[in-house]
Amino acid sequence: MAYFSQLLTQKAHTLRLPKDSIEQIQRLVRMHQSATVERAPFYRQLDFWAFCVATALAEDLDPREGPSSRWGAKITSTRDVEISEKLGDLLAVAAFHKLGPDHEGIDDPRQIIEVGNCLAGAGCPVVLEHMGSRDLRFTPLDKALTLAATLRTHTQLASA
Amino acid sequence: MLILQRIEIENFVCFDNIVVEPSSDPERPLTVIRAENGSGKTTFLRALRWGMYGDPSLPGKAASFPVHPAGWRTDTGIETGAAGIETRVAIEFTADGSSRHYADSGNSAMLYRLERTVTTKAVQASTEDDPDFRRIGERATLMFRALDGTWSHHEHGADAVIGELLPWDLRDFFVMDADEAADFVGGGSENKTISRHEVQQKTTFAISSLLGIDVFKSGHKRVESIARDFSRNATKAIGDKTLTSLDEELQETRTQRQELEAKIAQERTRQTELADRLEEVEEQLEASLRESGAHDDLQKRLSSNRVQSEDALKRHKDCAARLGGALQASELWASLAASAVNQTYAHLKPLYDQGQIPASHLPFVKGLMESGECVCGQTLLDDNEYGIKVKEQISNATDEAARAGYLAELHDAARSLRQESRDSTWNERRETDEAEFSELELKLSDLRTEKKDISIKLDAINDSNIHSIRDEQAALKQQYESCLSALGRHEDRLPDLKQQEDSLSKAITQRQRNELAAADHRACERLSRFVVEILDRAYATIEQQQVRELTERMNRLFHQMAANVSDDDFEDFLPNKATLRMISQVGVRQIEGSADKFEIFALNSRGRYMPPVQINGASRRVLALSFVLALCIESQTRAPLIADSLLNFMSGSVRRNTLRATSEHATQPILLLTGADLESPTEVETVAERAGATYTLTGQWDAIEAGSGGDVVNWTQQGQVSLLCGCGPRQYCRVCERTGQADAPGWTENPN
Numbered sequence A: 001m002a003y004f005s006q007l008l009t010q011k012a013h014t015l016r017l018p019k020d021s022i023e024q025i026q027r028l029v030r031m032h033q034s035a036t037v038e039r040a041p042f043y044r045q046l047d048f049w050a051f052c053v054a055t056a057l058a059e060d061l062d063p064r065e066g067p068s069s070r071w072g073a074k075i076t077s078t079r080d081v082e083i084s085e086k087l088g089d090l091l092a093v094a095a096f097h098k099l100g101p102d103h104e105g106i107d108d109p110r111q112i113i114e115v116g117n118c119l120a121g122a123g124c125p126v127v128l129e130h131m132g133s134r135d136l137r138f139t140p141l142d143k144a145l146t147l148a149a150t151l152r153t154h155t156q157l158a159s160a
Numbered sequence B: 001m002l003i004l005q006r007i008e009i010e011n012f013v014c015f016d017n018i019v020v021e022p023s024s025d026p027e028r029p030l031t032v033i034r035a036e037n038g039s040g041k042t043t044f045l046r047a048l049r050w051g052m053y054g055d056p057s058l059p060g061k062a063a064s065f066p067v068h069p070a071g072w073r074t075d076t077g078i079e080t081g082a083a084g085i086e087t088r089v090a091i092e093f094t095a096d097g098s099s100r101h102y103a104d105s106g107n108s109a110m111l112y113r114l115e116r117t118v119t120t121k122a123v124q125a126s127t128e129d130d131p132d133f134r135r136i137g138e139r140a141t142l143m144f145r146a147l148d149g150t151w152s153h154h155e156h157g158a159d160a161v162i163g164e165l166l167p168w169d170l171r172d173f174f175v176m177d178a179d180e181a182a183d184f185v186g187g188g189s190e191n192k193t194i195s196r197h198e199v200q201q202k203t204t205f206a207i208s209s210l211l212g213i214d215v216f217k218s219g220h221k222r223v224e225s226i227a228r229d230f231s232r233n234a235t236k237a238i239g240d241k242t243l244t245s246l247d248e249e250l251q252e253t254r255t256q257r258q259e260l261e262a263k264i265a266q267e268r269t270r271q272t273e274l275a276d277r278l279e280e281v282e283e284q285l286e287a288s289l290r291e292s293g294a295h296d297d298l299q300k301r302l303s304s305n306r307v308q309s310e311d312a313l314k315r316h317k318d319c320a321a322r323l324g325g326a327l328q329a330s331e332l333w334a335s336l337a338a339s340a341v342n343q344t345y346a347h348l349k350p351l352y353d354q355g356q357i358p359a360s361h362l363p364f365v366k367g368l369m370e371s372g373e374c375v376c377g378q379t380l381l382d383d384n385e386y387g388i389k390v391k392e393q394i395s396n397a398t399d400e401a402a403r404a405g406y407l408a409e410l411h412d413a414a415r416s417l418r419q420e421s422r423d424s425t426w427n428e429r430r431e432t433d434e435a436e437f438s439e440l441e442l443k444l445s446d447l448r449t450e451k452k453d454i455s456i457k458l459d460a461i462n463d464s465n466i467h468s469i470r471d472e473q474a475a476l477k478q479q480y481e482s483c484l485s486a487l488g489r490h491e492d493r494l495p496d497l498k499q500q501e502d503s504l505s506k507a508i509t510q511r512q513r514n515e516l517a518a519a520d521h522r523a524c525e526r527l528s529r530f531v532v533e534i535l536d537r538a539y540a541t542i543e544q545q546q547v548r549e550l551t552e553r554m555n556r557l558f559h560q561m562a563a564n565v566s567d568d569d570f571e572d573f574l575p576n577k578a579t580l581r582m583i584s585q586v587g588v589r590q591i592e593g594s595a596d597k598f599e600i601f602a603l604n605s606r607g608r609y610m611p612p613v614q615i616n617g618a619s620r621r622v623l624a625l626s627f628v629l630a631l632c633i634e635s636q637t638r639a640p641l642i643a644d645s646l647l648n649f650m651s652g653s654v655r656r657n658t659l660r661a662t663s664e665h666a667t668q669p670i671l672l673l674t675g676a677d678l679e680s681p682t683e684v685e686t687v688a689e690r691a692g693a694t695y696t697l698t699g700q701w702d703a704i705e706a707g708s709g710g711d712v713v714n715w716t717q718q719g720q721v722s723l724l725c726g727c728g729p730r731q732y733c734r735v736c737e738r739t740g741q742a743d744a745p746g747w748t749e750n751p752n
Helices: A003-009 A017-027 A044-057 A085-099 A109-131 A140-159 B041-053 B160-163 B168-176 B178-184 B196-210 B214-237 B241-292 B295-327 B332-336 B338-354 B361-371 B385-423 B426-461 B463-561 B617-634 B652-665 B682-691
Strands: A016-017 A073-077 B004-012 B015-020 B028-033 B086-094 B110-122 B134-147 B151-155 B175-176 B583-591 B594-604 B642-646 B666-673 B690-698 B721-723
Touching: A003 A085, A003 A109, A003 B385, A016 A017, A016 A044, A016 A109, A017 A044, A017 A073, A017 A109, A044 A073, A044 A109, A044 A140, A073 B721, A085 A109, A085 B332, A085 B338, A085 B385, A109 A140, A109 B361, A140 B295, A140 B332, A140 B338, A140 B426, B004 B041, B015 B041, B015 B721, B028 B041, B041 B086, B041 B110, B041 B168, B041 B642, B041 B666, B110 B151, B110 B160, B110 B463, B134 B160, B168 B175, B168 B196, B168 B642, B175 B178, B178 B241, B178 B617, B196 B214, B196 B583, B196 B594, B196 B617, B196 B721, B214 B463, B214 B594, B241 B295, B241 B332, B241 B463, B295 B426, B332 B338, B332 B385, B332 B426, B332 B721, B361 B385, B463 B594, B463 B652, B583 B617, B583 B642, B594 B617, B594 B642, B617 B642, B617 B652, B652 B682, B682 B690
Parallel strands: B028 B666, B028 B690, B175 B642, B642 B666
Antiparallel strands: A016 A073, B004 B015, B004 B086, B086 B110, B110 B134, B134 B151, B583 B594, B690 B721
């Protein structure tokens, strides 16, 4: 099942997140600073990017209008980062879902990544908004987990 | 006092077995033993001397002098058995303990018996000059008879007692060969020369011993020796260290001891102070620890808190990591993308179920092509119609197949995500982790609070205070130990100092005693020397007086014996020799240049000293006898005077006077005289008047029958034996009769 992760990492495809949110995003990512999990719950920017993608899917958001290069800052490249099997599966499914079965780009890694970028671009504000809550009782980890739990509940309810 | 009671002679030269009991009657003290020349007079004298003194008293080489009977020699036929012949001389005498040293013992007379024996055995003579005998087992015993009549051995032995009573050096004085007695005068004889020194020595010894002058001399020597001893002791008592240096040493030691005692007291006080202070500090420490809630406990709690905190932190971190990881969990993505996943799956599943994805016919067709035969049986070749069609289908289907394959993959991915979404326990895990996380947050908070609390308490304990108290405690302990150590050292040293002080005190006391003793010794030394001076002066005085008295006595006796003397009275009258008549004064005088030496002198009518060599034999005999008698009288010496041939060379009045004087003045005169000595009636009368015992010795070798030209009538016992009988001067018996005596006027036969 590593088909899609291998497909996506055969060539370097840029992953992007909204450039106007990069600073905020980086505060939530441990790789760029010495912070605790509670303060920076995401280990890599990729992890945040994936969470934003998942959030967008959960909220059934339309991908942000592309090209992502217009509004997004490169966070990494598919050749520079390890995309897990499940993530690869998710991106492929997300691209199929958003592009449709007949779109000829559904098996195009570039298209898949672009869909991912656009979904991340759509989900990022949601995440950041939630993470930006000023409730000091909760750490960024708490907020992230709460958001994740909430979204999950909604999707489960929706599925049911 | 010594009086002979009995003389037994057995097997001595010519005496077989004779017994003489000298007179002990003070009224008739004279004992006369008459014996012609060669009858054994001298032998009798020698027997007596040997009995008293042993071999040294014998003439010549004593070892060569045979004391055994003449019959010992083989030519006489006397038994020479293997046991030998025992010679015995026994002398019984009475003595009262007085001597030249002890004039009056105060004791009553006791009977003694001196017996000397020796055995003579034959030996093979090595040379002609060597004797053919040897004497063995000479023994002298002295017994005394106790009041109960039993005999006991004298504790001091024979030689010691005889030496005291009749000293060896005075043997000539008491047991006198008249020729030798003249040695007191000097001049010697034809057969013997004697030096003046020897004469002086004999005379001096006789005077010193009998007058007791030698007591003074020995006393002088003794006291002088004592004085020297006192002097030595005085010097030794002083020692080598002076009293001052000892005292200084004592003071120094005492000071050291006092200083040490002060130090000990000081250290003890310090020890007490330190102990008290240590106790205080320890109480303070204890109080501090108690007040602060036990610092060590808090430290332990803090330590435990740290461990727990580390553990909680780790778990918290792990939990946070898990929670953080939950955001990256594929389940979460699958859950969040459930709608998209489900829709994708819904779209693709029918295709999959229908087999449209993946395109599975293509491999079949490819397989047909490869096999070259269709399922309908048609041959499939690259260039035939069916083959070409199949190839077109294959080519057309490949693209579709790729897409179908992709969709199949997508289907699988959607299915997997969907399954994961459904099976997800993400929420449960998250909740569990979040609960744990919260718990750990709380715990960490509690631990932090606890730590803070402990720290506050620890701070409140005032660590530095406890440390400083502990530091003080440690310092005090060290000082205490140091104090104990110093105290120990001082206390160890103290007994030595005390002992040293005691020793010095004792030494000083001893020194003081020694000095007193030395002073005493010096005083004794001075006293001793004073006594020596007194002795010397007394000695000089007494000596002079006694010598003067001796001289006077001697002079009187001499003139008594020399009274009515004429030249005819001397048988050996020689013109160039002084006679009794020529001698006007005799006496004893100190030798010039030697205060304690004496000699007998004779002065002529002109008062000139007459040298002994110029005095004839008879005069020298009378002179010597007057000396002996005078000395005995002056010294109150009561002892026998045994004289052999005393009246030789005398005749007439001199003989008579001499005999009378001797019998009057000697305590126990025992005279061995010849018949010629007793020729005159006066002599016979003197003997009859003064003699308590008379004997006659008759040598059997003079028996007519013996054929040696003798005149003894009876040969009573054959052999070279001298027999003893109790005949007096004018008596004869069957033992002693000589020819003519029976018919001579005045001679009587003795029937006993």
